[in-house]
Amino acid sequence: MDDDTGALPPKNDFSAWYNDLLWRAEIMDVRYPVKGLYVWYPYGFAIRKYVYQRLRDLLDRDHQETLFPLLIPEQEFMKEAEHIKGFENEVYWVTHGGTTPLEVKLALRPTSETAIYPMYALWVRSHADLPIKYYQIVNTFRYETKQTRPLIRLREITSFKEAHTVHATWEEAEQQVEEAIALYREFYDGLCIPTLISKRPDWDKFPGADYTIAVDTIMPNGKTLQIGTVHHLGDHFSRTFNITYEDKNGEQKLAYQTCYGISERSIAALISIHGDDKGLILPPDVATFQAVIVPITIGKRHEDVMVAAQKLKTDLTAAGFRVKLDTRDLRPGAKYYWWELRGVPLRLELGPRDLDAGKVMAVKRTGEKTSIELATVTEGMKRVLSEITDTLRARAEEHTRSHLCNVDSMDALNATLNEGKVAVVHWCQQRGCGDVIGEKTNANILGSDVRSLLVPATEGKCIACGKPGKTTLVGRAY
Amino acid sequence: MDDDTGALPPKNDFSAWYNDLLWRAEIMDVRYPVKGLYVWYPYGFAIRKYVYQRLRDLLDRDHQETLFPLLIPEQEFMKEAEHIKGFENEVYWVTHGGTTPLEVKLALRPTSETAIYPMYALWVRSHADLPIKYYQIVNTFRYETKQTRPLIRLREITSFKEAHTVHATWEEAEQQVEEAIALYREFYDGLCIPTLISKRPDWDKFPGADYTIAVDTIMPNGKTLQIGTVHHLGDHFSRTFNITYEDKNGEQKLAYQTCYGISERSIAALISIHGDDKGLILPPDVATFQAVIVPITIGKRHEDVMVAAQKLKTDLTAAGFRVKLDTRDLRPGAKYYWWELRGVPLRLELGPRDLDAGKVMAVKRTGEKTSIELATVTEGMKRVLSEITDTLRARAEEHTRSHLCNVDSMDALNATLNEGKVAVVHWCQQRGCGDVIGEKTNANILGSDVRSLLVPATEGKCIACGKPGKTTLVGRAY
Numbered sequence: 042m043d044d045d046t047g048a049l050p051p052k053n054d055f056s057a058w059y060n061d062l063l064w065r066a067e068i069m070d071v072r073y074p075v076k077g078l079y080v081w082y083p084y085g086f087a088i089r090k091y092v093y094q095r096l097r098d099l100l101d102r103d104h105q106e107t108l109f110p111l112l113i114p115e116q117e118f119m120k121e122a123e124h125i126k127g128f129e130n131e132v133y134w135v136t137h138g139g140t141t142p143l144e145v146k147l148a149l150r151p152t153s154e155t156a157i158y159p160m161y162a163l164w165v166r167s168h169a170d171l172p173i174k175y176y177q178i179v180n181t182f183r184y185e186t187k188q189t190r191p192l193i194r195l196r197e198i199t200s201f202k203e204a205h206t207v208h209a210t211w212e213e214a215e216q217q218v219e220e221a222i223a224l225y226r227e228f229y230d231g232l233c234i235p236t237l238i239s240k241r242p243d244w245d246k247f248p249g250a251d252y253t254i255a256v257d258t259i260m261p262n263g264k265t266l267q268i269g270t271v272h273h274l275g276d277h278f279s280r281t282f283n284i285t286y287e288d289k290n291g292e293q294k295l296a297y298q299t300c301y302g303i304s305e306r307s308i309a310a311l312i313s314i315h316g317d318d319k320g321l322i323l324p325p326d327v328a329t330f331q332a333v334i335v336p337i338t339i340g341k342r343h344e345d346v347m348v349a350a351q352k353l354k355t356d357l358t359a360a361g362f363r364v365k366l367d368t369r370d371l372r373p374g375a376k377y378y379w380w381e382l383r384g385v386p387l388r389l390e391l392g393p394r395d396l397d398a399g400k401v402m403a404v405k406r407t408g409e410k411t412s413i414e415l416a417t418v419t420e421g422m423k424r425v426l427s428e429i430t431d432t433l434r435a436r437a438e439e440h441t442r443s444h445l446c447n448v449d450s451m452d453a454l455n456a457t458l459n460e461g462k463v464a465v466v467h468w469c470q471q472r473g474c475g476d477v478i479g480e481k482t483n484a485n486i487l488g489s490d491v492r493s494l495l496v497p498a499t500e501g502k503c504i505a506c507g508k509p510g511k512t513t514l515v516g517r518a519y
Numbered sequence: 520m521d522d523d524t525g526a527l528p529p530k531n532d533f534s535a536w537y538n539d540l541l542w543r544a545e546i547m548d549v550r551y552p553v554k555g556l557y558v559w560y561p562y563g564f565a566i567r568k569y570v571y572q573r574l575r576d577l578l579d580r581d582h583q584e585t586l587f588p589l590l591i592p593e594q595e596f597m598k599e600a601e602h603i604k605g606f607e608n609e610v611y612w613v614t615h616g617g618t619t620p621l622e623v624k625l626a627l628r629p630t631s632e633t634a635i636y637p638m639y640a641l642w643v644r645s646h647a648d649l650p651i652k653y654y655q656i657v658n659t660f661r662y663e664t665k666q667t668r669p670l671i672r673l674r675e676i677t678s679f680k681e682a683h684t685v686h687a688t689w690e691e692a693e694q695q696v697e698e699a700i701a702l703y704r705e706f707y708d709g710l711c712i713p714t715l716i717s718k719r720p721d722w723d724k725f726p727g728a729d730y731t732i733a734v735d736t737i738m739p740n741g742k743t744l745q746i747g748t749v750h751h752l753g754d755h756f757s758r759t760f761n762i763t764y765e766d767k768n769g770e771q772k773l774a775y776q777t778c779y780g781i782s783e784r785s786i787a788a789l790i791s792i793h794g795d796d797k798g799l800i801l802p803p804d805v806a807t808f809q810a811v812i813v814p815i816t817i818g819k820r821h822e823d824v825m826v827a828a829q830k831l832k833t834d835l836t837a838a839g840f841r842v843k844l845d846t847r848d849l850r851p852g853a854k855y856y857w858w859e860l861r862g863v864p865l866r867l868e869l870g871p872r873d874l875d876a877g878k879v880m881a882v883k884r885t886g887e888k889t890s891i892e893l894a895t896v897t898e899g900m901k902r903v904l905s906e907i908t909d910t911l912r913a914r915a916e917e918h919t920r921s922h923l924c925n926v927d928s929m930d931a932l933n934a935t936l937n938e939g940k941v942a943v944v945h946w947c948q949q950r951g952c953g954d955v956i957g958e959k960t961n962a963n964i965l966g967s968d969v970r971s972l973l974v975p976a977t978e979g980k981c982i983a984c985g986k987p988g989k990t991t992l993v994g995r996a997y
Contacts (some may be wrong), residue, residue: 135614135627
C-alpha cells in the first residue's frame with residue numbers, strides 16, 4: 042500500500058475518514074468487482090481473528106460451536122410466514138448447477154433459522170436434551186439495495202456469529218435472552234465499546250420473534266449502529282419446524298427458542314469509536330500487534346541497539362505479547378507515522394541512551410509517553426497496555442455520554458438529531474406515535490426499556506401525543 | 520444420539536463402518552435436506568477446530584491469513600480458458616437477488632483463483648512486494664453429479680484451506696511448491712496419516728497449472744484418497760489477470776504463481792485410518808477430549824472418589840489437557856463404550872483402591888493399560904499420550920506398507936487392485952499407455968516422481984508398452 046497518496050481526512054469528516062482509513066490501515070480493500078463485497082487484508086483479518094476469538098471464548102463457557110450448510114432449499118426457507126416476509130426481497134437464489142437448472146432453488150442463508158431448525162427437530166427428543174445452546178460463525182448474504190458500506194452494510198456478511206438455543210419453556214428462553222444480553226455486554230466492554238441496549242418496537246423486531254432486544258452504539262457522527270440483537274422466538278419456529286420434546290410426564294410439548302447474533306459491525310464500531318485523526322487505535326486485547334519496537338540507531342551503536350531490540354522482541358513474544366520489530370530502512374518518523382495509522386497501541390523506542398539507562402521509551406497511541414525498565418519489561422508492558430485500555434474505555438464512554446440528550450418536544454428532537462446526537466424521549470409505545478416521530482425527524486425509535494446507567498427510566502409524556510410514555514431512545518441509524 | 524440402535528459394522532465393511540461412525544460418534548449428520556450438504560455436530564466440529572488450528576500454526580510461520588468474497592462475477596470467472604473448462608459443469612450460479620434477476624450472474628467459488636487474482640493484480644506493483652503468501656479457510660462449492668459422501672465428496676466443502684502465492688520467477692514458484700509439499704508432509708505427520716506424494720499425469724493436473732503435485736493416502740479399503748494438492752501455476756493466471764511487477768531494472772515482468780489446498784478430506788482420512796471396530800480413535804493432538812475420567816464409585820467411598828476425580832480434572836485442565844469428567848448416572852461399562860466409540864485416546868479410571876494407592880488406571884484407546892502416579896500425573900499423561908500417538912503412527916505406516924505392491928504386468932495389476940492394494944508399476948509417461956492402464960483396470964495413474972521411502976525410484980519397462988518407464992503409482996481413487 043502506498044502512503045504517498047495524501048493524508049487521512051480528519052475524523053470529524055467521519056464518512057471520508059472511515060472509507061479512507063479502511064484501505065490506508067489495510068483493513069479492507071473495497072475494489073472487489075462486485076458491489077457490497079469486500080476483501081479482508083491480512084492486517085485487518087488479524088483484528089477479526091482476535092475479536093472473534095474473544096467472542097468464542099465467551100460463548101464456549103456454555104455453548105458449543107457447530108457448522109450448518111450455507112444453502113437452504115426453497116421449501117424449508119418458505120415455511121415460516123413472517124420470516125419469509127422479512128427476507129424475501131433480499132435473498133440470493135442459486136438456480137443452476139453448471140448449466141443445469143436445479144429442481145429446487147437454493148437460498149444463500151441470510152440467517153440460519155431455516156437451515157438449523159429442521160435439524161433441531163431431529164435432535165430434540167426429550168426434556169433431557171434441553172437446553173441446546175449451539176452457535177456458528179459463518180458467511181451470510183443479503184441482496185442489499187441500499188447503499189453498501191464495508192463492515193456495515195454488506196452483501197456478504199463474512200463473519201456472522203449466530204447462536205440458536207432451544208428450551209423447555211417460554212420463561213427459560215426469556216432467561217436465555219438475559220444471559221445473551223449479559224454476554225454481549227461483556228464482549229463489548231472488552232472491546233471498550235459502550236452499548237445502549239433496548240427493546241425494539243414491535244414493528245422492528247426480527248421476523249418471527251416474540252420480541253427483540255438490540256445492542257446499539259453511537260458512532261462518531263452521532264448515528265447509531267446496531268451491533269447485536271437477541272431474539273426471543275417463542276414457539277413460532279418450533280411450531281413450523283415441529284421441534285417438540287417429551288416432558289417428564291411423557292407428554293409431547295413444543296419447545297421455545299432464542300437466537301442472537303453479532304457480525305463484523307463489531308469491528309466497524311471498534312475502528313470508528315477509537316480511531317483519531319492519525320488513524321486507527323486498537324485496544325491492546327484485539328490489536329494485530331500490541332507493540333511495535335522501533336530501534337533508534339544513529340551512528341556507531343547500531344549493532345548494540347539491534348541486538349537489544351531483537352532481545353526485547355524475543356522476551357515480549359515469549360511472555361505472550363504480539364510484538365513487531367520494525368527493522369525497515371526508513372527514518373524513525375516514517376515508522377511512527379506508519380504504525381500510528383495502523384493503530385498499534387504502544388510504540389517502544391529503543392536507542393543508545395535508553396539502552397545505557399536500562400530502559401525503553403513507551404509511547405502510547407493514546408498520547409502519553411512513559412518509560413519502562415527493561416529488567417521488568419513484562420510487568421511494565423502489562424501496566425501500560427492496561428492504561429491504554431482504560432483510556433480508550435473512558436474516552437468512548439465520554440463520547441456516548443456527550444451524545445445523549447434528553448428531549449421533551451418534537452422541535453427539540455429534530456434539533457438534537459441534527460446536532461448529531463441520540464435523543465432520550467418519552468413515548469407512549471403506540472405505533473401511530475412512533476410513525477409520527479419517524480416521519481417528522483427522519484429518525485428511528487431505537488427502543489424502550491433501555492439498559493444503561495446513562496439512561497435511567499423516568500416518567501413523562503409521549504412527545505407525539507402527550508399521553509403517559511416510557512423512556513425511549515430515538516436516533517438516526519445506519 | 521441414541522446408542523441403542525444396533526452395533527457399529529466391523530471396519531472391514533469399510534463403507535458401512537464409515538457412514539455409521541459419522542453419526543454414532545457425532546461427527547456429521549447426513550440428514551440435511553439437500554444432497555451433498557452435511558451438518559457438523561459440536562463433537563465433530565471440535566476435531567475440525569483442532570485439526571485446522573494445526574494447519575494454521577504451520578502456515579502462519581510465513582503465510583498470512585486473509586478472506587475473499589464467496590461470489591465471483593461471471594466475467595472474472597470466465598477469463599482463464601483451461602480453468603473454465605475444468606469447472607464449468609460443476610459451478611453453482613446465483614442468478615437472482617430477491618425476485619430480481621441479477622445483471623451479472625455470480626458463481627459460488629469452486630476455488631478462489633478468479634476471486635483473488637484480480638486483487639493481486641492491484642496489490643503487486645514492484646519486486647519488493649514479492650513474494651506474496653496468503654491463505655484463507657473458506658467454504659467452496661461443487662455441483663457434484665457423482666455420488667456424494669460426507670467429508671469426501673461434497674457439494675459444500677466447508678473447510679477449504681487454499682494458499683495462493685506470487686513470485687518473481689518460475690524457479691521461485693517451483694521452490695514454493697517444494698515448501699508447500701514439506702508443509703503438508705509435516706501437517707499429515709502430525710495427524711499420523713501416511714502420505715504418498717507424486718506428480719499427477721499431465722491430463723490430471725489442475726485446470727490452469729503447469730504441473731500438480733498431489734498428496735494421497737491409502738484408505739482402509741485400499742482405495743486412495745487425495746488429501747492435498749500443490750499446483751505450479753506458471754504464468755497462466757498472471758497473464759490472464761495481468762499480475763505484473765516492476766523488476767530492479769524498472770521493467771514490467773509477469774509474476775509466477777502457485778496455489779495449494781487441503782480440505783476436510785484431511786478429517787475423513789483421520790477418522791478412517793485410525794478408527795477400529797469399536798469406533799473412532801483420535802490422535803491426542805486433535806482429540807476433542809484427550810482423556811475421559813470415569814469415577815468408579817461403588818459403595819461408601821463415593822464422595823472421596825468424586826472429589827479426587829474433580830481435582831484430577833482441574834489439575835489436568837490447568838496443565839493444558841482437554842479432559843472430560845463423566846459423572847453421568849450410568850454403569851462404568853456404558854461409559855467405556857460411549858467414549859471408545861467417540862475415540863477419546865485415554866480413559867482414566869479412578870476408584871477407591873486407585874485412590875489409596877495414589878494412582879489412576881490409564882486405559883489407552885489403542886489397547887494397553889498402564890498406571891499413572893497421581894503425584895506426577897502431568898508427566899504421566901504426556902508420556903502415555905505420546906505413546907498413543909506413536910502407536911497410531913506405526914499402525915498407519917504398517918497399513919500403508921502392506922497395501923503397496925510392486926507389479927510388472929497388466930494381469931498382476933488387476934489382481935493387485937482387486938485385492939484392495941495400490942500398485943507400484945513402471946510407466947512410460949505417455950497418455951496412450953495411461954489410458955490403456957485406466958481402461959483395463961478401472962483405476963487411475965496417481966503419479967510418478969513418488970516421494971516416499973516406501974516407493975524408491977527404479978528402472979523398469981512400462982507395463983503397457985514395454986518401453987522404458989518411471990516408477991508410478993496406480994490405484995483406485997475416491
